Every structure is written in structure tokens, then in C-alpha cells.
Amino acid sequence: MSSDRRASPSDVVRPRNVGAPIKRTEDPRLLTGNGEYTADRKPDRPLHLAFLRSGQPHARIVRIDAAAARQAPGVVAVFTAEDIADDFKPVVPFSRMPNYYATPILPLASGKVRYVGEAVVAVIATSRYLAEDALDLIDVDYEPLGALARAELALADNAPLLHEAAGTNVLIAREFRKGDVTADLAAATVRVAGRFEMTRKAPLAMEPRSYAAEYDKRRDAITLYTSSNIPGIVRDAVSESLGLSGHCMRVVAPDVGGSFGSKGSLYPEELLICIAARKLRRSVKWTADRLEDVSSSSQAFAEIVDAEMGFDANGIATSLQADVIGDVGAYSIYPWTCGLEPVQVVSFLPGPYKIGSYRGAVRGVATCKPPTGPYRGVGRPISTFVAERLMDLGAAALGIDPLEIRRRNLVRAEEFPYRIASGIIWDKAGFIECLDAAAEAAGYDRLRKEQAEARKQGRLFGIGIASYAELTGIGSRIAVAPGMPINTGSETAKITIDSTGAITAAFGVASHGQGLETTLAQIVADDLGARFEDVRVIQGDSDEVPMSTGTYASRSAVLGGGAAKHASKILREKIKRVASHLLEANADDIEVTEGKAVVLGTDRAVSFKQIAKAVYSDMKTLPVEAREELSATYTYDPVNGTTAAATHIAAVEIDPATCFVRILKFVVAEDCGRIINPMIVDGQVHGGVAQGIGAALFEELIYDEDGQLLTASLVDYMIPSAPEVPVMDVVHVESESAVAGGFRGMGEGGTIGAPAAIANAIADALSPLGIGVSILPMTPERIFRLMEQAQIKRKADE
């Protein structure tokens, strides 16, 4: 492993592929139905798994009668927690955090159930239809223990405990402090405050979760095909839990149909399907239906934030304090823990701003809902929503334009690296540059004039700005999730030229739509000196590298890309050494380019194929000691990681009759460092913003007081469709980071900035009516109620 270092001039290879909008390698197969997602696997005579899930939010399992199901047509086995008790060790999402209780993860509910949708019984049959038929024959007697439907209720003194061993429903509590926030708030010219909420959300990948445990009876080995973005973590965890050594437990993420975080944790079903395959010595398949996916995959947000910000007379934010309650659901997930989402809210709340003093306290509270877990942006969508609302409230109170107040508070170019009040260090990035670029692209001054005209006509027209920064490509010095014991700070690349001269680059990262087969090949092609189309990238397979974790937290371009650069350079030097023998030239005089080694300034060249032949097959050309295997492996660790930043600007109009919000304009100016593939970067921004629009306007998982999910279909849980998403304008501020290649991670940002920008735009549109925005999504129903309340208040005031 190595630490960061800037490329010295001799390292610099002429960029040809990096920076170009190269068409994706993945596309021909995915466009023709030749992709292979987990559900498409066709193992020999597979069995099919179906789960009986709890309809109770919190209940003791008194008795399970599965006798009839065991006799049903096609049924091969029925498993309850009791039947598999000796087949695994529980997986514990450990953390060094104080005030944290790690709930053990079990394949099936044991003793009691803690949310509606938790798997209780597994039926394995010869077809999915027959397995589901048999579920109807199982009787479970429950003794209700009282639903904990909301975090505030779970905090009450007399509330039932979800995990008795924890002794409390508060699974995690933490506080960050810097300076004397009480004194600074007291001294502030203006104080603004609010109680902000982002409701519970589903990441909702289009491919439901899917697993196929393929059993190899020759070796008593399992290959788990999984719709996961962390196949390496799953391999390590299942291997440990089932007591299978790594070479008997391979985990492959084939084509994966999106995740956005929902496929980024270990799931009980992954454990269960491997246990079943091993017990039955057969391959077993399972794919969630949409109801199962929505009601058992990890969920997002669900936080209430009481926050206050103080400003001096010049609009400089001096102080910030916040108390966060996170409704983390029934379990702490592996490996990230239930602290991941809520703790990051307080970690990132000061955002890209130079706020002097800070206090941020958070409690993660267990409730009868599926666990919250990673979701695109993790913590930052809500921390940005809160901080950006407070900025706008401060601007309004002081009579300063929202653009100007941000310009006064953002960390400036000369102030990096900058440690914000919560302790996060921002690496140099274009904070102000993004703000200015977004304002220019949006035509901010013109928009304000348009707004003045619209207001004269009584139209509800608003403009919203949101600036944010995020840590991306995090190295080993910072845990992706607080106190987590597994290393997420490095990634390995293994690049090989085989005896035919073909190039294979293997990685532990796991693309699920990001196009890593393309972008990593772009980097290898440039740094190795190969043609792009000759580089095959393998990823998402635990057998390919000794240790890996996967793709999450905007890390793969930085860590996978950095590993690719270093491994390519090592292999290029080997190629030069062999070529110097073959061409009878000094290695320093050889350039490697387009799959050939060329003596500089001559037409003397050897191809990779000729080099491979000389090394591996032809026993005469090279002396024995010069026959170095043409492969290189490098594990890259960016140590601290890097910073990405953006400003989003939205213009909206609200129809006062229907209360629908129409987005008239959406601009993103972002700094993701050196761009590998601008086409892919734009696509990531578009998709992220569309999810942010969903969070701002439509998407909400509603649980009733009995812990029942009321929005469990795609009819009731509405994600944006094509007519609801506007044309987006993306501007790139490309400043190189200090890590290898100058990359910064960027896959999550769209979802971080958009909810806040739209919330501010809606608040701006409704400001003539005296209405603020403190909860998302702002559905037409919420807007209608706020307008109604405002009207009643106006009448009362008159």
C-alpha cells in the first residue's frame, strides 16, 4: 500500500481515454437482453425459496406450525429459526462507538419479530409458485408486544423494549462540540431555527434484491450470486458465519440493477440461502417481489432535526446547534451499523461553511420498521436540507440575497484544507467556483427579475439554492461508518497480460450501473499504454482479488482508479524491460502506447502479443531471469480521501389550485475533480437529481400507528417518472484533487443537493403567503394544508 502522492512529471502519460465520452463497454450486452442479472442465472435443477414474513410489528413467536407446508406439493424443506440454529453464527455489526448497541443479525426471526416484513419461515420448493403456495399453509401464533411506530414513542419511559438486551431503545447516541455555541448564539445579531424532517424513503432500485446460491457438491463449496454492491464484504461475513473458508465461499455480483445503497449491506436472506444450499446440497434461488423489496430492504432518512443557527450583522454564520432523532428501524445493519445515517447528519451539518461554534447531538432510536441503511448521499441530503434552509432563513432575516450569504460563508480557495466545526477536513475543492458557475448557468439575476414579474401577476414562483460538500474516495484513516472495524480504505487492482497478449484488469469494486467496466478500462488503457478496446475489466467477484469491499460511498473512481493507475505503471515498467531485450534498446528509450512498445523516434516496435510470446512461450529469446510474469497487483489507499462539492439551483412554480410543484429550471455546477468520462458523470448527476426530486416532492414510506406499511406498492410509493423530471443543466468545475489521477468521487451528489434546492425554491415561492418549508417531501397535500393554515391565520389577523 502507499500513501497519496502527486504524479511526478515522468509518471505523466499522455491522456487519451481519460476525459473522453467513450461509449460504454457494458451497453451492447445490456441493450440486447444479454446481460446477466442474478435472477437470470440458470444453475442445474435449482430449488426456489420463499419467505413467510411477519405481519406483526412487534410480537413474541409462540408457535409455528409448518406440518402442512412440509407435505405440500413440490416442497423440499421448511426452515424456521430452530431448524437452522446450529448452522451459523450470528453476524454482529460491531462498532467502537460508545453508547452503541449492536443488534445481532439472524437469518430468520428467532423468539420474536420486530417489524412487519421480517422473514420468519423459509420454504424451499421445486418452483417459486409452489413455494409461495406452501406459505399459505403455515400457521404462526404471535403474542403482540406493542408496536413502536415512531421514534418519539420509542423514547418514552414506559415504551416496550425492542431489544431487551440493549436495555433501551436508543441504539446509538453521540455528540459533537466545538467552541461555546451557547455564548455565540446569545451574541448573534440574528438567530434562526426550525424543526426539520425528512420522512422515511426507499432507495428503490428497479431490480429487486435477488440471490442464487449455487452449490458445488464436488467441493462442498458455494458460489453466491447476489444483487449486491458489496460482494467482498458479503463473502467475508457469510464465510465467517457459516464457517466456510474463503475458497469455498465465492461471492459474485453479476450485472446488478441499481442499488443506491439498498443492496449495500449484508441481508438475512443472503445468510439463509447459503445455509439452505449447504443443508440441501442443491442450488437455491430467490428474488424478492416488489412488496418484499420495499418492506424488507434497508430504508433511508427518517430523521427529525431541531436546529438553530446564529449570524452576525454581516451575515456570517457564527454558531450552529442541532438535536437529531433518527428512526433507525428494528436492527443495526452490517457492516455499517445503525449509526451510519443519523450520525452522518451531525457530522456533515456545518457543510461547506465556516461556522465558528457547533454542537450536534444525535440519537438513533429503534422502531418497528426495516433498518435504515446506506442511501445515496448518506446523512448529507438531510444535513444539507437543514443547513441550507437555515442559510435562507438567515438571509431573509438580514435582508441579504441567498446567493450572497452563501458567498460570505463558504470556505474560500485560499483557506483549504479546512477543518469544519464537526471535525471533517475539506480538501481543496471549488466551493465558491461552483456557486458562481451555477449562478451564471442559471441566469440568477434574470431569474430574480422573472420572479418579480411573476409575483406581480400573483404567481407562486420561487428560486432555491443549495451548496454542499462531501467526503468521497475515503481512505483508511477515516471509517466510512463511525467506529466500524472493517477496512474500507483500500482497493486492489490486478492487471495481467496472458500468453495470447490479452489484457485483463481485475478489481474488487462492484459496479451496479456506474459503468466501471468502461471507466476503469479508460484509466488502464492510458496508464498501461494499451488500446481501450483491448482491456477487459473484471469486477464484482470475490475470487479475483484477495480482499475487497465493493462500490459505495463514491469511492470506486478514486480507489479503483488509483489502484488501476499504480498497477498499470508497474506492468508498463515490466513491458519496457522485456521490450528492451527484444528491441535491443535502453528501457528508458521505450514508450508503451496502443498495445506496443516502441523505441522512441524509430519505427522499431513489438506488440504485447510478441512480448507475451517471448515471456511465456518462446524459450529462446529471453534469458530466464528476464521472463517476468506480465502481471501487477497494487492495493491503493488514499489515506484521507478527497472532497467533492456542488451548488444546485432550482426554479419552481406552484399551481395554487392543484398545489403541484413544477420545476422550471434545474442547474448543477459540480467539482468532481478530473473527469474520467464526462458522459457518465452527467448521467450520474441526472440520476442523482431525479432521486433528489423524488425525495423533495413525492417519495414517502408511510407506516401507521400499528407499524404497518401503507405505501408498499409502486402505485402508493411514487418515484419520479419521465414527465416529472425536468431537463437538467450540468456544469463542471474540474479542479484536480491530490489523490492519484486527480479524481474525486461523484456518484451521490445529485441526491444531496436537489432536495435542499427544491425545498428552498418552494419556500421562496410560498414566502409571499408567509409559509416556510420544514418537511420533505412537499407533496401537494402538504402544500395544500400549509396554504390553508396560512389563509386561516391571515383571516384571523385581519
Place this chain on the structure above:
Amino acid sequence: MTMHVSVTVNGETYDVSDVEPRMLLSDFLRDRLGLTGTHVGCEHGVCGACTVLVNGDSVRACLMLAVQANGAEIVTVEGLGSPDELNVLQAEFREHHGLQCGFCTPGMLMTGEDLLRKYPLATDDDIREGLSGNLCRCTGYQNIVAAIRSAAAKRTEKAS
């Protein structure tokens, strides 16, 4: 009780016996015929990932029983182009980066084919309206609209 189903899929005739009347067309295509290009995203007719053409019209394969397709002519994503020779719409999806994870893509393509054949698609709003029954979580739709717009322009060029 099982039934016999005879269908033409992508020009090839399949005679399949032992089909349960309750079997969905989506499961039939994937599990009985091995055509796994048709994806199943919700099984309640909302996401559109399983869209196929049945007798020339776009249909959600999860809302139709296999036995109802007896005698029908079906086109799935496998019937459009091949990796070496993408058809016009597939090529435009690649050109405009109209796919990321690729899971909704077969349904988007089949709906797109149906739209291109039947409607003038004068404005991008018409395209967005036509796609409103197909959900994509990755692209934000912008590049899908651009791909269909470009395919429509090529169709017009070809016609004139």
C-alpha cells in the same frame, strides 16, 4: 391442470406443454423459454420493465398470463438487435447514454419501439408522456428522451 401454449417469439415458434394457467407471461418467457432479457421489476404492472410487444402492441408481460398469449406473435428485447449489430433505437441508447444499470432498459426499448411506430412524437413532452409508464431509477430520463428523439429523427430521415 396444465395447458399447451403455442407462440411465436422473435420469429421463432415455440410449442410448450404443461403450462399452468396461472403462469405469468413474464415467467413463461424467462423460465420456460429462457429469454431472460425481459426483466421483472414489480409484478403489478407499474414499472414497465417487463414490457414486450404482443401482436404489435406494447404489453406488460407481468399482467398477462402465458395461456392468453397462445397463438400470439411476441417480440422481446432479444428480437431487436444483437451485440454486434444494435438496431437504431438500441444504438441511440448507447450513443446518448440512455442506460446505466440496464434493468429497466428492455422495457424502455420495447415501449420506445411502440412509440416510434405509432406516434409522431412532435415534442419531447410527447416522448416523456409516452414513457410515463416505464420507471427508471438511474438516468433521470434525460438521456432516454434524447435517444428516442434521435431515433425519431432518423426514422423521419429514412421516410423522406
